[in-house]
Amino acid sequence: xxxxxxxxxxxxxxxxxxxxxxxxxxxxxxxxxxxxxxxxxxxxxxxxxxxxxxxxxxxxxxxxxxxxxxxxxxxxxxxxxxxxxxxxxxxxxxxxxxxxxxxxxxxxxxxxxxxxxxxxxxxxxxxxxxxxxxxxxxxxxxxxxxxxxxxxxxxxxxxxxxxxxxxxxxxxxxxxxxxxxxxxxxxxxxxxxxxxxxxxxxxxxxxxxxxxxxxxxxxxxxxxxxxxxxxxxxxxxxxxxxxxxxxxxxxxxxxxxxxxxxxxxxxxxxxxxxxxxxxxxxxxxxxxxxxxxxxxxxxxxxxxxxxxxxxxxxxxxxxxxxxxxxxxxxxxxxxxxxxxxxxxxxxxxxxxxxxxxxxxxxxxxxxxxxxxxxxxxxxxxxxxxxxxxxxxxxxxxxxxx
Amino acid sequence: xxxxxxxxxxxxxxxxxxxxxxxxxxxxxxxxxxxxxxxxxxxxxxxxxxxxxxxxxxxxxxxxxxxxxxxxxxxxxxxxxxxxxxxxxxxxxxxxxxxxxxxxxxxxxxxxxxxxxxxxxxxxxxxxxxxxxxxxxxxxxxxxxxxxxxxxxxxxxxxxxxxxxxxxxxxxxxxxxxxxxxxxxxxxxxxxxxxxxxxxxxxxxxxxxxxxxxxxxxxxxxxxxxxxxxxxxxxxxxxxxxxxxxxxxxxxxxxxxxxxxxxxxxxxxxxxxxxxxxxxxxxxxxxxxxx
Numbered sequence: 001x002x003x004x005x006x007x008x009x010x011x012x013x014x015x016x017x018x019x020x021x022x023x024x025x026x027x028x029x030x031x032x033x034x035x036x037x038x039x040x041x042x043x044x045x046x047x048x049x050x051x052x053x054x055x056x057x058x059x060x061x062x063x064x065x066x067x068x069x070x071x072x073x074x075x076x077x078x079x080x081x082x083x084x085x086x087x088x089x090x091x092x093x094x095x096x097x098x099x100x101x102x103x104x105x106x107x108x109x110x111x112x113x114x115x116x117x118x119x120x121x122x123x124x125x126x127x128x129x130x131x132x133x134x135x136x137x138x139x140x141x142x143x144x145x146x147x148x149x150x151x152x153x154x155x156x157x158x159x160x161x162x163x164x165x166x167x168x169x170x171x172x173x174x175x176x177x178x179x180x181x182x183x184x185x186x187x188x189x190x191x192x193x194x195x196x197x198x199x200x201x202x203x204x205x206x207x208x209x210x211x212x213x214x215x216x217x218x219x220x221x222x223x224x225x226x227x228x229x230x231x232x233x234x235x236x237x238x239x240x241x242x243x244x245x246x247x248x249x250x251x252x253x254x255x256x257x258x259x260x261x262x263x264x265x266x267x268x269x270x271x272x273x274x275x276x277x278x279x280x281x282x283x284x285x286x287x288x289x290x291x292x293x294x295x296x297x298x299x300x301x302x303x304x305x306x307x308x309x310x311x312x313x314x315x316x317x318x319x320x321x322x323x324x325x326x327x328x329x330x331x332x333x334x335x336x337x338x339x340x341x342x343x344x345x346x347x348x349x350x351x352x353x354x355x356x357x358x359x360x361x362x363x364x365x366x367x368x369x370x371x372x373x374x375x376x377x378x379x380x381x382x383x384x385x386x387x388x389x390x391x392x393x394x395x396x397x398x399x400x401x
Numbered sequence: 402x403x404x405x406x407x408x409x410x411x412x413x414x415x416x417x418x419x420x421x422x423x424x425x426x427x428x429x430x431x432x433x434x435x436x437x438x439x440x441x442x443x444x445x446x447x448x449x450x451x452x453x454x455x456x457x458x459x460x461x462x463x464x465x466x467x468x469x470x471x472x473x474x475x476x477x478x479x480x481x482x483x484x485x486x487x488x489x490x491x492x493x494x495x496x497x498x499x500x501x502x503x504x505x506x507x508x509x510x511x512x513x514x515x516x517x518x519x520x521x522x523x524x525x526x527x528x529x530x531x532x533x534x535x536x537x538x539x540x541x542x543x544x545x546x547x548x549x550x551x552x553x554x555x556x557x558x559x560x561x562x563x564x565x566x567x568x569x570x571x572x573x574x575x576x577x578x579x580x581x582x583x584x585x586x587x588x589x590x591x592x593x594x595x596x597x598x599x600x601x602x603x604x605x606x607x608x609x610x611x612x613x614x615x616x617x618x619x620x621x622x623x624x625x626x627x628x629x630x631x632x633x634x635x636x637x638x639x640x641x642x643x644x645x646x647x648x649x650x651x652x653x654x655x656x657x658x659x660x661x662x663x664x665x666x667x668x669x670x671x672x673x674x675x676x677x678x679x680x681x682x683x684x685x686x687x688x689x690x691x692x
Contacts, residue, residue: 029590035437042436043409043429050409053429058437061589063444063580063596185474186542223542307635312581336677340637 003044004051010040017055020072026065032058048077153383157353158239168383169246169278175387176250178394180318181222182346193219225346226313227257227393230305232323233289234263234296240353240381244322245282247386249273258313261289262301268310298366299329302337306344315344318393322351322380325367335369342373349392351380406435406461420611421450421457422604430595431458440553440574442589445597447579448641452536455575459532464573465525468534469518471541477548481558482520485513509562519549520558522572530570538588539578546588553591599641602629608642613649623660623691624649628672634685636678647671661691 005013018033036058045051052073060069149171152164160168187193189200200216208214229251231237231244241261251257252273259269267289275281302321305311319341327334342348350370354360356379362368371377376392379385406412413428423431431454434441443451459466469480477483489508496503516524522533535549552558553574557567576592578584600608605625613621628645640648648671657664666683673679 027586031590035433035439035593038437039433043432049425050429053409053426054433057426057430057433057593057595060596061442061586061592061594062583066596184542185472186476186544187474303635307637309580315581340677 003046004048005040005045010037014040017072017076018059020076021059021069024068024072026060026068026072028059032061051077149383155383156356156381157243157383157386158381160243165242165246166278168243168386169249169282171383172246172250172386172390173253173278175390176247176254178390179254179256180225180227180347180393180395182225182316183220184223186221186223187218188221189216190219191217193217224256226317227251227320228305228310228313228317228345229257229259229320230302230322231259231261232263232296232298232321233261234326236296236324236326237322237353240322242282243386244351244380245269245273245285246278247322247389249278249281249285258310260301260305260310261285262296262298263289264295264297266301266304295328296323296326297329298323298325298327299334299337302341303333306337306340311344314341316346318347318349319345320349320351320389320393321370324352324354325362325364325370327364327366329366331365331369334366335373338370338373342375347375347393347395348373349376349378349389350374351378351389353379353381355379356381356385406432408432412461415461416457419457419460421453422608422611423454424600424604426595427454427597430593434575434593435573437593438571440576440592442576442578442584442592442594443597444578444580444594446599446639446641448643449597449599450642451577451597452534455532455534455536455577458573458575459534462529462532462573464529465527465531466534467518467522467531467572468536470536471538471545473540473542475541475545479517480519480545480548481517481552482560483515483517484509485515489513511563514560514563519552520560520566523552523556523558523566523568525572526569530568530572533572533574535574535576537579538576539580539582539584543585546585550587550591553588599632599639602626605629605642605645609645609649612646613653616649616653617658620652620658620660621649624652627660627665627689630685630689631672631682634681636673636681638674638678640672640674644672644674662686 014033014037018028018036021028036055039054039058043050043054045054055073056066056069060066148167152160152167155164157168187195189197195218197216197218201212201214204214204216205212229248231241231248233241237244245261248257248259248269252259252270257270259273261267261269269285269288272284272288273281275284306314338348352362352367355362355377362371378388378392380389406415409425409428409432412432413423413425416423416428416431427450430441430443433439443454445451456466492508492513493503495501514520518533522531525531538546538549555567556571557565559565576588602625605628606622609616609621609625610618624645628640628648632639648668651668651671652660652664655664655668665686669679669682673682
């Protein structure tokens with residue numbers, strides 16, 4: 001049977017394909033490349049389909065990379081693939097659109113809302129925007145003194161200017177270190193606990209001449225809980241969204257949290273918010289939200305999140321929703337979705353800046369529908385309020401303001 | 402590894418004999434895993450035949466299947482080996498009562514070693530290497546993944562008191578994951594990887610007919626079509642092939658020969674696994690064209 005690649009230098013061929021994959025972001029290691037080379041030997045490809053499967057099984061090691069791999073492979077073997085390989089026939093060889101890795105494709109919303117004529121990446125208060133400057137500059141941003149924080153502690157978040165927001169962002173980044181944890185089933189050596197850690201006790205006894213004076217014990221290891229934060233960026237939340245974006249960034253930087261923005265559709269912001277520079281992170285996150293200040297599909301977006309693969313982070317974790325509760329979806333849908341979310345999450349925290357207004361009553365249909373499923377309902381309209389939020393997320397009762 | 406599977410097509414044929422309809426992808430993955438001696442990591446949503454693939458592989462090779470179900474907090478004591486402390490204590494007491502000298506090495510001998518699945522596979526002494534199924538590895542924690550690295554990479558297990566056991570024949574390792582958590586790169590790097598998709602409707606029909614030969618062809622086809630319909634709905638937990646197989650079995654047990662609304666509703670528990678999903682499917686029945 002005539003095989004493909006007869007007389008081809010296999011090592012060179014593999015190296016070239018691996019190089020192409022790596023430049024397209026598929027992380028292929030040497031072990032995988034060696035395995036592919038060997039696979040070409042043990043399964044001499046007769047059809048392009050054989051080659052496809054050998055390459056895919058040996059070189060790709062995660063599902064997110066499959067789309068990139070298919071594109072590279074099709075680009076290299078396009079004509080032949082289409083005729084013989086059923087998989088390629090199904091997916092097509094045309095250049096596929098860039099799929100977001102998490103499957104949450106943002107839907108372009110209506111950008112012609114009035115009042116968004118500004119060209120700023122994120123719609124804060126434009127008159128103060130010149131206050132945001134290079135945050136490495138010590139003259140512009142002096143060392144974060146308690147007084148700088150104290151001065152803005154009780155200022156409503158929607159009245160902060162760019163410089164004050166930067167102070168807020170830095171403070172949040174420092175303060176969000178207390179992470180919620182749970183008891184895991186794994187045991188580690190510690191001071192308390194009912195079981196004796198034999199190995200550690202014996203090791204310690206060497207210091208006392210082989211006599212075990214101090215007993216070491218096994219106690220349950222505590223594990224960090226996953227935290228998922230959702231921020232409403234619709235018209236009605238416009239003035240608070242930058243401050244909340246700073247809050248989400250403080251969590252996203254820790255690599256344990258997932259962050260999303262929503263108005264008419266859901267956008268995952270975690271990779272954008274992990275940027276080192278706060279200014280760059282907020283700008284990038286803003287650029288990714290295509291439908292900000294549109295209407296709100298709170299229930300629909302939450303449902304979409306629960307159906308996505310990031311829903312695993314909600315299971316047994318902390319879910320934080322920042323929204324004023326204005327929703328164009330029917331309240332019944334929100335009730336059902338919140339019920340599901342609260343069954344899945346360990347703790348649901350709702351932030352509503354409108355709740356700070358004296359005499360606030362959750363009369364909006366959706367807010368009233370969601371409230372029974374929230375473990376904490378906080379105003380979060382000032383820095384002091386955000387401190388309560390951090391405490392609520394980490395499960396601590398005392399406020400650290 | 403001495404196996405008589407000559408090519409991916411051969412894998413496919415032999416799997417077919419054991420009632421597992423393998424597609425090009427899974428047969429190539431199994432063949433390469435056997436031939437290159439690398440563990441195979443199968444990922445995919447629940448109910449697409451990951452665990453079944455490992456089971457059938459063991460049947461095809463005539464090898465024992467050793468299964469390790471993963472859970473959080475799984476330690477070396479449950480996965481690799483443990484010492485039989487009770488027997489050791491007993492041995493000390495007996496030696497004391499009979500005034501016999503007892504050396505420490507006597508207590509840490511193979512006699513007192515309790516084999517757990519991975520060590521059992523490494524020490525297995527049979528004509529064909531065993532198939533080690535490490536099921537739902539995403540349910541275990543990072544520490545357990547690290548524990549696996551030596552046994553997967555080197556095919557060996559180290560017991561400090563006794564030394565390193567190395568497998569004469571590398572066990573055939575299949576890991577499955579539902580992707581509820583990202584596995585560590587170090588683990589992925591040591592494995593061949595295959596992502597299992599939910600099969601096309603035609604293949605679902607073929608699989609159902611194979612697992613329930615007594616069911617009528619129209620029933621199997623309409624079940625396959627209906628499960629496809631449910632998957633297209635916005636359900637919380639989309640039904641997999643396993644759910645479809647169970648449903649055909651349930652309908653068969655009730656003596657149903659034709660899928661109509663009156664039999665769908667009472668048997669829906671086989672397909673819809675949450676109250677919300679159930680309501681959604683029932684509501685969709687109104688517009689669904691049976692037959």
